[in-house]
Amino acid sequence: MPKSLTHRRRPPRVSLSEHPLRGSDKVTKTPMNIVELIYKEAGPDRWRLLLASTAAGVGNTLVLVFINAAAQEPDAVDGRAFFLFAVLMLAYILGARYLFHRTIDIVEEILHRIKGRIVEKILRADFAALERLGTSEIYDRITENATVISGAVGLVTNVLQQLLIFLFAIVYIAWMSLPAFVLLGILTAAGLALYWTRSEVMVGFLQHLAKTRVAFFDVLTDLLRGFKEVRFSRRRGQQIRDDVMRTSADLRDTTRKANHLFDDNFILASCNLFVLLGALVFVLPRHVHMEPATLTKLVSGVMFLWGPLQGAVSGYPAYVRSNQALREIETLERKLDAAAAAKVSEGALSDPWKGKPGAIVAQGVEYEYARTNGDETFRIGPVHFTIDPGEIIFIVGGNGSGKSTLLKVLTGLYTPTLGTLSSGGEAVRPQNAPAYREMISAIFSDFHLFSRAYGLLDVDGDAVTRLLAQMQLEGKTGFKDDRFTRRDLSTGQRKRLAMVVSLLEDRPIHVFDEWAADQDPAFRKYFYEELLPALKARGKTVIAVSHDDRYFHCADRVFTMEYGKLLSIEPGHRAPARPSTESTEQSLPS
Numbered sequence: 001m002p003k004s005l006t007h008r009r010r011p012p013r014v015s016l017s018e019h020p021l022r023g024s025d026k027v028t029k030t031p032m033n034i035v036e037l038i039y040k041e042a043g044p045d046r047w048r049l050l051l052a053s054t055a056a057g058v059g060n061t062l063v064l065v066f067i068n069a070a071a072q073e074p075d076a077v078d079g080r081a082f083f084l085f086a087v088l089m090l091a092y093i094l095g096a097r098y099l100f101h102r103t104i105d106i107v108e109e110i111l112h113r114i115k116g117r118i119v120e121k122i123l124r125a126d127f128a129a130l131e132r133l134g135t136s137e138i139y140d141r142i143t144e145n146a147t148v149i150s151g152a153v154g155l156v157t158n159v160l161q162q163l164l165i166f167l168f169a170i171v172y173i174a175w176m177s178l179p180a181f182v183l184l185g186i187l188t189a190a191g192l193a194l195y196w197t198r199s200e201v202m203v204g205f206l207q208h209l210a211k212t213r214v215a216f217f218d219v220l221t222d223l224l225r226g227f228k229e230v231r232f233s234r235r236r237g238q239q240i241r242d243d244v245m246r247t248s249a250d251l252r253d254t255t256r257k258a259n260h261l262f263d264d265n266f267i268l269a270s271c272n273l274f275v276l277l278g279a280l281v282f283v284l285p286r287h288v289h290m291e292p293a294t295l296t297k298l299v300s301g302v303m304f305l306w307g308p309l310q311g312a313v314s315g316y317p318a319y320v321r322s323n324q325a326l327r328e329i330e331t332l333e334r335k336l337d338a339a340a341a342a343k344v345s346e347g348a349l350s351d352p353w354k355g356k357p358g359a360i361v362a363q364g365v366e367y368e369y370a371r372t373n374g375d376e377t378f379r380i381g382p383v384h385f386t387i388d389p390g391e392i393i394f395i396v397g398g399n400g401s402g403k404s405t406l407l408k409v410l411t412g413l414y415t416p417t418l419g420t421l422s423s424g425g426e427a428v429r430p431q432n433a434p435a436y437r438e439m440i441s442a443i444f445s446d447f448h449l450f451s452r453a454y455g456l457l458d459v460d461g462d463a464v465t466r467l468l469a470q471m472q473l474e475g476k477t478g479f480k481d482d483r484f485t486r487r488d489l490s491t492g493q494r495k496r497l498a499m500v501v502s503l504l505e506d507r508p509i510h511v512f513d514e515w516a517a518d519q520d521p522a523f524r525k526y527f528y529e530e531l532l533p534a535l536k537a538r539g540k541t542v543i544a545v546s547h548d549d550r551y552f553h554c555a556d557r558v559f560t561m562e563y564g565k566l567l568s569i570e571p572g573h574r575a576p577a578r579p580s581t582e583s584t585e586q587s588l589p590s
């Protein structure tokens with residue numbers, strides 16, 4: 001029996017570790033499939049790929065035909081025959097190697113470019129739009145889908161090669177016996193039609209599986225993030241467990257059904273082959289005269305179809321999955337395109353300030369969050385004020401009064417819905433907003449500490465050590481190779497580390513969103529009574545959200561917000577004091 005040199009693979013099973021494919025997003029344009037993408041990206045190499053594929057296919061087929069022939073006439077095998085055999089094998093090796101390696105290179109290059117493009121789009125995206133998009137979707141789509149495509153490319157390429165071999169084998173059979181070719185054609189077409197119909201059902205399962213996986217991961221994430229809270233309530237733990245088990249059972253059933261379908265399709269393809277062989281041996285000789293030798297060759301030829309058939313059958317699910325993954329990436333890119341900040345070409349960007357912001361003026365500034373699910377949205381403004389260079393401004397107000405929202409508008413992260421924000425007489429516009437933000441160093445309440453000192457050029461190690469000491473962080477973390485040696489600090493310490501970075505940035509405007517909230521009394525005092533005055537003495541403008549009414553005197557002016565409106569602007573020493581929140585702190589030793 002001839003043995004195929006082709007890859008024989010069982011259909012890939014769907015496992016829990018695979019990416020949850022999502023089929024819910026509507027894609028308006030017909031997305032490119034993986035084969036079209038490889039064809040397009042291959043450029044001039046596509047002909048070489050075709051050639052390599054043909055060489056591999058022809059080599060593979062002829063090696064088997066050759067072995068078949070040699071087995072029937074062993075006496076005719078001489079040195080020349082052996083040389084021909086070696087040449088055919090070499091053609092297969094070179095062709096297959098080029099085909100597999102080149103398609104992998106092309107796909108990996110495509111994925112690398114897609115990642116770069118997505119990061120570029122994230123960097124260019126409008127902050128508010130990116131906030132709405134959320135991080136988990138971006139993370140999921142950029143990493144998991146790329147993994148699915150990477151993993152599938154070998155199988156998909158194999159399908160293409162197998163189809164070619166299949167074609168050659170059919171021609172070989174037609175050459176031996178035309179009636180056998182017609183019979184095979186009819187049975188193969190019937191088998192393919194059945195396989196195709198079942199494949200449609202399989203695609204539906206894959207999509208359902210994708211949604212179920214997302215639900216499973218969501219509830220699992222809830223359990224892991226809320227692990228602390230679960231420790232305090234057995235009932236909560238039980239309910240979460242029930243939810244996890246319910247989604248897991250759904251996942252189990254769908255995975256089982258999908259895998260059964262894969263297996264059934266595999267068995268179906270095998271049976272199709274058996275039917276072909278049966279028809280060849282039991283039916284054909286009764287109707288058509290055929291030499292026993294020809295029949296033996298035909299049987300060998302049909303058996304040779306086994307490899308290509310299996311390759312194609314097991315590659316098809318990979319093809320479907322990678323197309324789905326491509327669709328996911330495409331959807332993300334479209335969402336990011338929609339989230340892009342107002343289009344400003346690199347050349348049109350301007351910096352009218354050159355690092356000197358002047359007075360910040362808000363004239364009738366309003367901002368409203370985008371409406372989602374028809375819910376009421378929060379809006380601030382209209383607000384009017386001027387903040388002079390070197391001023392210390394505190395923004396105070398109750399929870400949810402809009403302090404952080406105002407900070408995001410003031411720092412140019414949110415574009416006002418109405419009114420004008422200007423700095424040094426220049427309105428902040430899309431063309432100059434990046435330059436405006438470069439003058440601000442902000443620590444928001446949900447700040448992030450980067451693993452490296454990104455954005456800080458030529459950091460002076462001594463300066464960092466001094467600042468770490470000033471923030472009482474020496475011994476807790478250090479600075480080595482452009483990185484802080486430890487970031488797993490307490491909340492208050494992490495904020496002090498963020499302050500170190502902010503001071504190193506040395507920008508004219510400092511923005512702090514409740515920075516002092518997690519500091520102990522001594523450090524809070526240090527922040528208000530030493531650090532802020534020191535910044536002011538260096539000409540810095542400070543805008544800080546604060547709840548520390550006992551330190552309002554440290555501000556030049558206090559802006560009080562209520563329900564999104566600027567209720568009052570008072571000099572620091574006359575600012576309204578709210579009930580003290582520091583009764584506990586006063587009893588503690590400082």
Ligand SMILES: Nc1ncnc2c1ncn2[C@@H]1O[C@H](COP(=O)(O)OP(=O)(O)OP(=O)(O)O)[C@@H](O)[C@H]1O
Pocket residue numbers: 131369370378397398399400401402403404405406
């Ligand atoms: N990204 C967002 N999308 C929609 N609404 C938001 C968003 N962020 C905040 N809000 C809403 O804006 C309102 C004001 O929130 P904001 O964070 O500005 O208040 P705050 O005064 O800083 O409150 P706190 O003192 O509790 O930090 C809240 O009602 C909140 O629900």
